[in-house]
Amino acid sequence: MRNRWSDYQSPGFDELIQADGQARPFAHKVASWLNDLSPEDLSSREHAAQLAIAQMGITFTVYSDKGNIDREWPLDIIPRVIDANEWREIEKGLKQRLQALNMFIHDLYNDQAILNDNIVPRQLIETSSNFRPECIGMNPPHQVWAHICGSDLVRGEDGTVYVLEDNLRVPSGVSYMIENREVMKRALPEVFRQSHILPVDTYPSDLRATLSSLTDVKNPTIGVLTPGVFNSAYFEHSYLAQQMGAELVEGRDLVVDSDGYVNMLTVDGPQPIHVIYRRVDDEFIDPECFNENSTLGVKGLMKAWRDGKVAIANAPGAGVADDKVVYSYVPDIIRYYLNEEPLLQNVPTYRCENTEEREHVLNNLDSLVVKPANESGGYGMLIGPMSTPEEQADMAKNIKDNPRNYIGQPTLTLSTAPTLCDDTFKARHIDLRPFVLQGESIKVTTGGLTRVALREGSLIVNSSQGGGSKDTWVVEFDHPSMSQSQSQTQSSVVESDQPDLEPVQTPPPASSKE
Amino acid sequence: MLARVAENIYWLSRYLERAENTVRLVDVHSRMLLDLPDVADHVGWIPLISINALDEEFAKNNGIASEQNVCDFMIADNENTGSLHNTFVAIQNNLRSCRDIVPRTSYEAINSACLFVRKKVSKAAMTPGQRSELLGDVRSRLLAISGEINSSMFHDEGYRFMRLGCDIERADMTSRIIDVQSAWLTLGDGGSGLENIAFQQQRWLSVLHTLSAVQMYRQHVRTPINGEDTLRFLLHDSKLPRSYRFCIEHLDNTLAQFNQHEKPRAAIVQLREQLLAADLAELAQTPIELHRFIDALQQSLQTVSSAIAQTYFLPPQET
Numbered sequence: 001m002r003n004r005w006s007d008y009q010s011p012g013f014d015e016l017i018q019a020d021g022q023a024r025p026f027a028h029k030v031a032s033w034l035n036d037l038s039p040e041d042l043s044s045r046e047h048a049a050q051l052a053i054a055q056m057g058i059t060f061t062v063y064s065d066k067g068n069i070d071r072e073w074p075l076d077i078i079p080r081v082i083d084a085n086e087w088r089e090i091e092k093g094l095k096q097r098l099q100a101l102n103m104f105i106h107d108l109y110n111d112q113a114i115l116n117d118n119i120v121p122r123q124l125i126e127t128s129s130n131f132r133p134e135c136i137g138m139n140p141p142h143q144v145w146a147h148i149c150g151s152d153l154v155r156g157e158d159g160t161v162y163v164l165e166d167n168l169r170v171p172s173g174v175s176y177m178i179e180n181r182e183v184m185k186r187a188l189p190e191v192f193r194q195s196h197i198l199p200v201d202t203y204p205s206d207l208r209a210t211l212s213s214l215t216d217v218k219n220p221t222i223g224v225l226t227p228g229v230f231n232s233a234y235f236e237h238s239y240l241a242q243q244m245g246a247e248l249v250e251g252r253d254l255v256v257d258s259d260g261y262v263n264m265l266t267v268d269g270p271q272p273i274h275v276i277y278r279r280v281d282d283e284f285i286d287p288e289c290f291n292e293n294s295t296l297g298v299k300g301l302m303k304a305w306r307d308g309k310v311a312i313a314n315a316p317g318a319g320v321a322d323d324k325v326v327y328s329y330v331p332d333i334i335r336y337y338l339n340e341e342p343l344l345q346n347v348p349t350y351r352c353e354n355t356e357e358r359e360h361v362l363n364n365l366d367s368l369v370v371k372p373a374n375e376s377g378g379y380g381m382l383i384g385p386m387s388t389p390e391e392q393a394d395m396a397k398n399i400k401d402n403p404r405n406y407i408g409q410p411t412l413t414l415s416t417a418p419t420l421c422d423d424t425f426k427a428r429h430i431d432l433r434p435f436v437l438q439g440e441s442i443k444v445t446t447g448g449l450t451r452v453a454l455r456e457g458s459l460i461v462n463s464s465q466g467g468g469s470k471d472t473w474v475v476e477f478d479h480p481s482m483s484q485s486q487s488q489t490q491s492s493v494v495e496s497d498q499p500d501l502e503p504v505q506t507p508p509p510a511s512s513k514e
Numbered sequence: 515m516l517a518r519v520a521e522n523i524y525w526l527s528r529y530l531e532r533a534e535n536t537v538r539l540v541d542v543h544s545r546m547l548l549d550l551p552d553v554a555d556h557v558g559w560i561p562l563i564s565i566n567a568l569d570e571e572f573a574k575n576n577g578i579a580s581e582q583n584v585c586d587f588m589i590a591d592n593e594n595t596g597s598l599h600n601t602f603v604a605i606q607n608n609l610r611s612c613r614d615i616v617p618r619t620s621y622e623a624i625n626s627a628c629l630f631v632r633k634k635v636s637k638a639a640m641t642p643g644q645r646s647e648l649l650g651d652v653r654s655r656l657l658a659i660s661g662e663i664n665s666s667m668f669h670d671e672g673y674r675f676m677r678l679g680c681d682i683e684r685a686d687m688t689s690r691i692i693d694v695q696s697a698w699l700t701l702g703d704g705g706s707g708l709e710n711i712a713f714q715q716q717r718w719l720s721v722l723h724t725l726s727a728v729q730m731y732r733q734h735v736r737t738p739i740n741g742e743d744t745l746r747f748l749l750h751d752s753k754l755p756r757s758y759r760f761c762i763e764h765l766d767n768t769l770a771q772f773n774q775h776e777k778p779r780a781a782i783v784q785l786r787e788q789l790l791a792a793d794l795a796e797l798a799q800t801p802i803e804l805h806r807f808i809d810a811l812q813q814s815l816q817t818v819s820s821a822i823a824q825t826y827f828l829p830p831q832e833t
Binding site for chain 1: 515516517518519520607610611613614615618621622625626629671772773774825826827828
């Protein structure tokens with residue numbers, strides 16, 4: 001049979017296939033299994049995955065002029081594979097990063113030591129649109145503000161992993177990470193029996209534990225606060241509520257009672273709610289405190305939170321560390337609070353606020369990526385090499401009008417992974433969004449959500465802009481039971497599936513001291 | 515359970531039951547007309563529209579009530595709020611808002627049925643054979659959903675709201691089917707000729723068919739099919755799952771399990787008295803009285819459903 005990988009080529013670093021055309025050792029099994037599939041089998045697997053996605057109702061909502069429509073979640077059936085040894089290093093780096101970020105946010109709203117010591121300029125924080133003076137003096141449980149963080153990781157041409165941004169407001173995507181695995185199990189069950197793929201489905205119970213650690217109430221009532229059925233991430237909101245055994249609430253379901261506690265309106269009247277996992281931006285959660293026209297929020301919620309009568313995750317004000325200019329200071333922030341060198345690299349970043357760096361950005365608009373400080377979803381950014389002179393001129397004007405609000409970064413050639421395009425394997429650029437939970441303790445998802453830019457050469461992975469996704473496999477390549485599995489397969493057909501039933505060894509549980 | 519979600523789950527259930535009723539109506543009606551080759555197309559098909567009180571909506575875009583027009587209107591028309599297509603749109607919308615409550619397996623069954631209907635139902639003309647096959651498929655899916663919910667859903671408040679929605683919708687449909695019959699019967703010549711008796715028998719038989727109750731009538735009532743006994747069976751019997759009394763007693767039992775239930779149960783007491791006080795022999799003879807009686811029942815049922823909404827659901831938002 002023809003080798004599917006022989007004419008496969010990546011413009012940079014490929015996650016699965018080495019420069020010599022061989023699969024990376026930890027991905028060898030899946031690569032050869034994929035190679036052995038007949039074209040008919042391959043397309044029937046793809047079809048099975050799409051059918052499963054439709055039946056399971058895995059959707060995301062797109063706003064268009066025809067109203068809001070549900071689109072089926074795009075999943076490419078070729079997995080992205082990561083060596084568990086490498087993953088454990090990344091995991092350490094993410095924990096280090098989120099711990100430092102939470103210490104930073106707590107400091108900003110309390111002592112402001114890092115500003116007084118001139119490590120981060122005071123002016124930068126005070127002009128940040130996500131800094132909330134209303135939160136000054138707050139001391140949330142465990143001094144943690146960002147309980148759920150989605151950091152975007154990319155790999156450059158030389159194989160280095162960089163953190164591209166930290167999403168500390170309402171990061172989404174984790175439900176797709178879990179559902180991608182479910183779909184893959186339906187579509188490619190055999191591969192799971194051959195490889196040692198670490199599971200991803202503990203997230204809902206980990207999230208529940210994290211949220212429960214924010215209140216003294218035993219077995220608390222948790223609400224997932226959603227903007228409603230038309231929100232692009234509504235699927236995820238309902239998924240997490242269902243999986244955690246939480247209530248999926250909208251602003252209109254909640255009231256603050258005369259004692260200042262938050263209640264939800266049930267068929268038996270008002271009932272207390274102890275923890276709110278809000279998927280609504282800060283500025284909309286309380287019309288009394290922030291945007292007075294917001295119909296998504298709850299009147300008096302901020303006061304209830306300040307008085308310690310309800311826990312909110314992520315805490316209001318946590319988004320201040322989400323600012324892309326603040327991002328450029330994260331290595332300094334890690335050194336300042338933890339007295340450690342950062343384990344994960346930042347992408348080199350030019351701050352347009354600084355005259356010299358701004359000039360560099362303005363002179364290199366055709367090669368840099370320019371991003372606004374406080375947007376998400378890939379909006380408002382310029383990718384130099386793929387932009388027109390008009391777009392560059394517009395961006396130059398934006399930068400000059402509001403230099404504080406822009407940063408520039410070199411355009412990375414993101415790593416690629418083989419992706420099924422019209423029945424052949426093509427290299428497409430990808431990123432990775434792992435999720436970090438921090439409450440009483442800290443925990444990182446195994447892998448994360450891999451997003452893939454489906455158009456050739458494109459670097460835009462956002463699903464709202466034509467991106468797809470992949471199941472992310474963290475595999476134990478040199479796991480002891482792997483060799484055992486092979487030898488048993490050879491010696492005894494009857495018992496060949498025994499080793500697969502052994503519990504998979506997971507990384508040691510995180511302790512609060514980490 | 516959240517008041518808003520309770521309302522969504524209640525309506526989800528009502529629409530599921532309504533879809534089943536629509537399938538049943540169209541299917542049984544087409545088969546019944548095969549036995550009446552002499553009835554003019556329009557006279558034969560217009561009752562399907564009237565049962566659902568959609569006469570005005572139908573008249574907007576359709577002239578004569580031909581088989582094709584009526585079936586398209588009832589199955590595929592996306593401007594008809596009561597079409598099977600739109601009923602499934604409503605099912606999907608309500609399902610979205612209570613997704614976290616419905617068991618995952620039930621969610622998949624309902625969602626797949628919605629996708630199936632969206633894919634299969636088109637305005638393209640269907641032969642009667644294709645139509646019957648489609649309706650049969652939809653019906654099996656709906657029955658599977660109902661079984662799936664019954665056996666996998668936690669029998670708590672959420673499940674009870676589904677029961678409430680289902681029983682109200684069922685009672686309502688049984689009364690509508692009888693009501694349309696009253697209109698049909700006035701079409702007879704009013705005489706007592708043999709032909710008229712045969713005609714009347716045929717009509718009542720079709721009512722029983724529509725409610726899947728012929729076999730049970732023969733086994734349990736045993737008299738030749740006639741108006742009074744049919745009415746008694748469909749309105750007063752306490753074991754027939756689609757009889758009016760069965761539905762409202764079920765409704766009452768379900769309500770009794772809620773912490774608060776005074777208002778809606780008080781409304782049911784009234785409805786029940788009204789139902790059992792009816793002189794069925796008289797009603798079977800005078801179609802106009804039957805129509806008035808059914809009308810009054812429907813109003814009382816409306817009172818019950820308003821009481822349910824006021825007791826459990828979120829008050830309408832101030833605007």
